[in-house]
Amino acid sequence: MSNWRVPLTDVAMPEQDVQAVLDCLRSGWLTMGPRTAAFEAALAAYVGAPHALAVSSGTAALHLACLAAGLGPGDEVIVPALTFVASAAAARYVGAEPVLCDIRGNNGAGGYDLNIDVEDAARRITPRTRAIVAVHFGGYPADLPALRALCDQHELVLIEDCAEAIGARLPDGRQVGTVGELGAFSFFSKKQLCVGEGGMVATADEDRAERVRLLRSHALTSSTWDRHRGHDPAYDVVDIGFNYRLDEPRSALGLSRLERLDADIADRRALVRAYRARLAGLPGLELLWDEQAVELGSHFFFPVLLPSREERDRFRERLAASGVQTTWYPALHTFSDYRRAGAAGELPRAGEAADRHCALPLSITMHEATVEVVVELVRAALG
């Protein structure tokens, strides 16, 4: 199989999580039932949003968020160029056009920043722009106050792509996903809160929540669970909906794991600080963001910058040879299917950051000693 000495990520699965899933399986009720309702209530309380709707993936959450934002054909949606492809694909599902915008880079205070550049986003607003998808890249919060102000000024919907950022906060203590009209979260296997495949939409708006709830299950006016509980077997279909439901075993797993989420994020942050303390000042390697961002972030991955693409690629090859798995995110405009959405010259900082960054291993199964091992191998790879 893999034989990585230090894999990029890893999943810890305490026995209480396994038992939660087995209890659910023994109950024989596997879809849209009490465990999903309980998971949603716990998520809403955790994030601080009036409504949380569990769905099948982060991608499904973004798709439903775009629908609940009222986006459709002819609309433009501003999306940062450095993100996972789902951030832009969701706009295309509803017939809208993703317009890529640049990231901040080293353009300002707070250290090198891989998140959306609000000024660049502002420049790309046209009469057809209807929404901005703000990605909290790697778990580091984007500049939400500035994004909120920009969206309010232009009457745009702010969708927060929190797929990598559950538990990240604003300086005022609010959680990401609660500043935009809609927040989309992922519970994919490598995420801070993971169940395998899964996601969630958070919103404060009753109507948008109702729309997400409806469209997640084929726009049926009653569910299998309602009918099982003795409701009338008749139902109507009131829109073109989807099957974006999360099932009960995954909700049971998520609910069990949510109890430890804050502690897990604290562990991730401690590992990031251990990395930063040991890597600071190493020639040929640059840290990203700053201590405030580290404090507020929820740390999905830990990226660093190398001087150039060639040096980054060589660095990664050397680490791979010594058993350390790393990764990097290509910028969207370099994908075959997205070349028309933005030219390289128009997105210089996203292109440069994509070429230069490298994410080092980060998971709660690591210890400070693991960080030390990786740092030693990093030093060797730089040398």
Added chain:
Amino acid sequence: MATTETFPELPLFDLQLDKQDLYAVAQTLRSGWLTMGPRTEAFEDAFAAHLGARHAIAVSSCTAALHLAYLAAGVGPGDEVIVPSFTFVATAAAVVYCGATPVFAEIASRARPSLDPDDVARRITPRTKAVCVVHYAGYAAQADRLRELCDAHGIALIEDVAHAPSATLAGRALGTWGLAGAFSFFSNKVLSVGEGGLLCTDSEEVAEFARSRRSHAMTSGTWERHRRQTDTYDVVGLGYNYRIDEPRAALLLSRLERLQDDVARRRELTLRYRALLADVEGLIVPFEDADVPDSSCYVMPIMLERDGDHQAQVSSRLREQGIQTSIFYPSIHRFSAYRERFPDVSLPITELASRTELTLPLYPHMTHADQDRVVAALAQALAP
């Protein structure tokens, strides 16, 4: 609302998992690898072998499988896909996802409520790109005739096999008659896992397309990168997250071993239902005894001979007796969402079937006493 809620004593379906199923899931969770890995591959191989299909691609739901099947058939804006209206809404909704128009066709009769090939033939136009046949309740529709018809017109046949994971027509597995078959592993299905589905095909091209679009049209996945098979990836089209995860694949793989036994038990119970129901006045029991050995017997549908508000009345009388029933299915073209978008559709046989159908409880561990109780309550509910 909570005060009036009652769980039925005899539910429409009931699921019992074995120790071995639980163990398979527990082992997967403990392994720490939760998405797109060895268990998904193993389940896909096992299910392909079960069907006698060349490729099986596990996905997040049957809806997802239908969407990918239509896309693989080249369905896009301006195209038409002929579908039954007497089916779950996903059969038609997935056509709309592609920007195409679902054209609803009639079922043959209430006694054989599957797509009528003659009516399908009448609805083919130059814009028709595909026909989707549903094997209602697990009984083979006329996939052979539809295959000939589609071949003659150069259009794709897609099979919605949500109900029929272990059923045949002329000895050939349902799902393998067309370009692609879409299976469901929803919790109340014959082979159930919670949420899940699968696309099967003999076409290398369709399989590759479905695999790619299931995971964002990325040229490599987390699993391949973990195994050092590749390093980075390209995105070569508009894809989706239609992946299933490893715990569900493990559960399916474990349950697949008992699928034949479960279906055998369903067939036995269905034949017994049929014998008991033959003595009840005022019913049409769809299909024939001779169809049962080839069917997966997903549900037990009956049609009330009398039209009118009789259906709601009988259903409510049975509910009072602790017996849950359902309607498989309300006509899709009568739903508000479809009336708005596709008005003026009239399908008299389908509409009559929707107004008179009731689905009785059926699951492998149902007892003969349970069945007797259902039939007695039904006879009483139907009595004048």
